[in-house]
Amino acid sequence: MKHDPASVDLRDHRDATAIATAAGKMLLDLRPGLLAVGGPLDELRRKADHAANEFIVAQLAARHPDDPVLSEESVDPPGRLASPRVWIVDPLDGSSEYYEGRDDWGVNIALVVDGVPVAGAVAVPAALGDTLGDTLSTQRPRDVPPREQWPVIVVSRSRPPAFAAAVAERLHAELRPLGSAAAKTAAVVIGEADVYLHAGGMHEWDSAAPVALATACGLHASRLDGRPLRYNRPDTYLPDLLICRRELADDVLDAVRDMCRGRPG
DSSP states (O other): OOOOGGGSOHHHHHHHHHHHHHHHHHHHHHHHHHHHHOOOHHHHHHHHHHHHHHHHHHHHHHHOTTSOEEETTSOOOTTTTTOSEEEEEEEEEOHHHHHTTOSOOEEEEEEEETTEEEEEEEEOHHHHTGGGTSEEETTSOOOOOOOOSSOEEEEESSOOOTTHHHHHHHTTOEEEEEOSHHHHHHHHHTTSOSEEEEOSOEEHHHHHHHHHHHHHTTOEEEOTTSOOOOOSOSSOEEOOEEEEOHHHHHHHHHHHHHHHTTOOO
């Protein structure tokens, strides 16, 4: 069944925004204390991840008790695959950046209906701050600013695609490493970047909210071969992702295809 995004209740957009914003603020307030106490990095990550996850899951359960929640930090809920509505959550996207004291981490919350992300919020409180309201969401989709320079391609800090430099050269683009799917998507939405290219593998919770936000803002979102992205599948793994300005989509997809075939173009 094809879902009509217009049938999603406004409350879904508002709840995603409010919960992501509150979770982001909680993580921002929690970080100085965690870093001051110190300890093994994995233990610190668990504390922040679990605190944010408990808050988000509890909020969604209270507001949408009939909807399953798929989260990176929770057990896969029974009945998820049979439910037309599923919330998909990454309570702390970019935990390495969070504990390095960087700004490029975030919180991702999305509502997926019939496999399509139709409402969502991406909170990047340390990077966006009060100027942009901490959170970008489908509640109030932004108009992406016009491009006034050569394209900027954002890629993973730790796992950039092997062909990213070649794609950037072909498009006469600048390649810029950045942490977290949340921060990279936000960079494209607010006009600081033009393309988000990922080929290192991810899970549904990494990209569901970014894709909901990107499409609501009029951006292109797909697999690197141009196929549509589908969510709430038995296997949550997704090999790759492209989010970019629509006018660049064909050029990026062609460049990726040619580079993967070993043709510089």
